[in-house]
Amino acid sequence: MITKRIIACLDVHDGRVVKGVQFIDLVDAGDPATQAARHAREGADEIVLLDITATHEGRKTLLETVRRTARELFVPFTVGGGIRSADDAAQVFEAGADKVSVNSAALADPALIGAIGRSFGAQAVVVAIDARRDPTADDPIRDAMVYVQGGRKPAGRRAVEWAREAEDRGAGELLLTSMDSDGMRTGFDCELTALVSEAVNIPVIASGGAGTVTHFVEVFGRGNADAALAASIFHFGVASARSLKQELARAGVPVRIPC
């Protein structure tokens, strides 16, 4: 039986893992290679490294970080953040990533999705969508809007429509982050996740809001997510992927155990 994936996310800034609340107030959470190896050992099905550094120097640091992190990692490894072109993606693949995650660059130039997919396969292209409910709309969920620049700037697109277009353009997976829930530990946005997941035929990774095991049960159930991403729940020893998956199995969620 296909299992629901638990993905450990490392937000990286200047070569260090950091964690913030709603993308601000960053605190240090360790070395990326060490953290990635630990999460994989403790049962994470996949590792995502999101670079939140914007500087040129930081980009060079990132490639070295990716190379070092990938070296002894034998589970799928996705790298995102600042990938603006097929050449940027090629460098990250060469450094050892299995997939790249593209966000604002794909919104600015949607042809980028197909361009990366043609060289590296659709399975290697994850389109990250940062979305926020629109409380002023008649249907705040259906009208949830996409944001860029770490959630600061509206992209002028509805999340569900952009998800469909990303799939049409050759995305292999979608990484859907609820800006309303991110870092809050109050649960995933299951309604938004379900709406996007049912609108496309590719896997949807739910992100933003993980705080308890119940939140994962909910997003795999009524959220219809294929995978769920968590960062803060795994940092500072809050929970390991293994203990999370053991509890999920007890709740009837198919997960990879032993791992």
Next chain:
Amino acid sequence: MRVLVIDYKAGNLTSVLKALRHLGAEPEITDSDCAMVEEAERIVLPGVGHFAATERLDSSKLTPAIRATIARGTPFLGICVGMQWLYAGSSEAPGHPGLGFFRNQCERFPQAGAKVPHVGWNSLEVRSGSHLLRGVSAGDFVYFTHSYKAPITADTAASTDYIEPFAAAVERSNVMGVQFHPEKSGETGLKILSNFLSWKGDGAA
């Protein structure tokens, strides 16, 4: 242990090379050198993406070299599209024949309420007698990402169920293929690659 990895520009080789090196092998790469194929001790054909990419094996004249090398007993492992290429072809690219070592066709998963592609960790049902999967237990998980799959036949070494059962691994003497990505499948995947690297042809893996 020298291993020849064939590059036909279907995706990224880094992860496969890394896993082979981790296991102590010394991978070499070619995209066109038939002599390297003829002299190889072992051959790995990775590949992700579209079946049509395998056309490059024909245009670079590697296909007849691989066919001859396989016939002489050189251990061969196809991964993902590399496994599918061992079959007669795929409905993904009807104009591009595969090697035809296994005579069946690869087909797309039917649309039946589950998402296609099949992405994620799924379990193996291993048939007894497989050398490639020695030490792998029923229910062990490996990582898949694909929309097309090979049917279950007498050569199937392991099956997996997604929408319907399909061939997760195929094996006939020195010719082996896996639909999943052993280089991305944790300890189980490394064990399978290690079995391939130590395959000796007499069944003593």
